[in-house]
Amino acid sequence: MSKLNPANPVADLHLHSHYSDGTYTPQTLVARALKTGLSCIALTDHDTLEGCAATQKLCEEAGIGFIAGVELTAYALGEEVHILGLHVNLDNEPFLEKMREFQEGRKNRIIEMVSLLNKEGVGLSVEEVLELAHHCSAPGRMHIAHALLRGKHCKSHDEAFSRYIGEGKVAWAPKVNCSIEAAVELLHGAGAAALVAHPGMQRDRAAVCEYAIEKGIDGFECYHPRHSNSTTRRLIELCQAHQLLISGGSDCHGVEERIYMGSIRLPIQYVEQLNQWVYSKNLKKA
Ligand SMILES: [Zn+2]
Numbered sequence: 001m002s003k004l005n006p007a008n009p010v011a012d013l014h015l016h017s018h019y020s021d022g023t024y025t026p027q028t029l030v031a032r033a034l035k036t037g038l039s040c041i042a043l044t045d046h047d048t049l050e051g052c053a054a055t056q057k058l059c060e061e062a063g064i065g066f067i068a069g070v071e072l073t074a075y076a077l078g079e080e081v082h083i084l085g086l087h088v089n090l091d092n093e094p095f096l097e098k099m100r101e102f103q104e105g106r107k108n109r110i111i112e113m114v115s116l117l118n119k120e121g122v123g124l125s126v127e128e129v130l131e132l133a134h135h136c137s138a139p140g141r142m143h144i145a146h147a148l149l150r151g152k153h154c155k156s157h158d159e160a161f162s163r164y165i166g167e168g169k170v171a172w173a174p175k176v177n178c179s180i181e182a183a184v185e186l187l188h189g190a191g192a193a194a195l196v197a198h199p200g201m202q203r204d205r206a207a208v209c210e211y212a213i214e215k216g217i218d219g220f221e222c223y224h225p226r227h228s229n230s231t232t233r234r235l236i237e238l239c240q241a242h243q244l245l246i247s248g249g250s251d252c253h254g255v256e257e258r259i260y261m262g263s264i265r266l267p268i269q270y271v272e273q274l275n276q277w278v279y280s281k282n283l284k285k286a
C-alpha cells in the first residue's frame with residue numbers, strides 16, 4: 001500500500017505513454033501520478049509493452065504500485081472493442097511475438113489509410129505520420145490525426161476523426177482482425193486478466209457486454225471519463241451479478257488531450273481484488 005494517501009488510496013488503471021499514441025515519457029507519467037496523489041497506476045499502451053519495464057522501475061522508486069498492462073483491439077458484433085490486459089507477464093515470448101505481428105499490421109494500416117487520404121485529395125505522406133510516431137512501434141490513428149492537424153488539413157483532432165479517419169469514414173481501414181476470445185486467450189496465456197475497456201462507448205453496449213461475458217471476459221472497465229454515472233452504475237451491477245472484475249482509468253494520452261490522469265480515481269479495493277484474482281489464477285496454473 002502506498003504511503004501517498006493512506007486515508008483514501010486511489011488508482012488509475014488506464015494510461016498511455018509515447019510508446020503508443022500518448023505523449024508522456026515514463027518519467028512524466030510517474031511524476032504526474034505522484035503529483036495527482038495516485039497510489040497505483042497501470043500502463044496500458046496499444047499493442048506494446050515497451051514502456052512497462054521503465055515505468056515499473058520508476059514506480060518502485062516513487063513508492064507507487066504498478067500494473068503492467070496493454071490495450072488490444074478486437075472486433076465483435078460489427079464493432080471495434082478494446083480489451084485491456086492487466087498484469088501482463090513482460091517476458092512471455094508468444095505474447096511478445098503477437099505484439100510484433102499487431103505492430104506490423106498497424107504500420108500497414110497507416111500506409112492504407114494515407115493512400116485513402118491521398119485519394120480524397122489530402123496531400124499527406126506515410127513518412128510525415130511515422131515521423132510523429134518515432135518513439136513508438138505501435139503507430140495509430142492518433143498519429144495520423146496529429147499529422148493532419150500539423151499539415152493544416154483539418155482544424156482539430158475531432159475533425160480528423162469525424163471527417164476522415166473515424167470508424168467507417170472515407171479514409172478508415174480496420175486493424176488486424178482479432179476476436180474477443182482470441183484476445184482473452186492471448187492475455188490469459190501471458191498471465192493477465194482481460195477486461196473490456198470503456199464499454200460505455202460501444203454502439204450496442206448491452207449486446208457487446210453480454211457477448212464478451214460469453215467469450216470469457218474477466219471484467220469491465222466500469223469507471224471511464226466518457227461514462228455517465230448511470231452507465232458506470234449499470235456496469236458495476238453487471239460485474240457484481242456475474243462476479244467479474246471492476247476496473248477504471250482515465251485513458252489519459254497526455255497533456256494535449258482534454259482527459260487528465262487521475263480524472264478517474266479508482267478505489268484501491270478494486271485493485272486488491274484484481275491482484276488477488278490474478279495471483280490465485282496464476283497459482284492454479286503453475
Ligand atoms: Zn480504447
Ligand SMILES: [Zn+2]
Pocket residue numbers: 014016044071251
Ligand atoms: Zn486507451
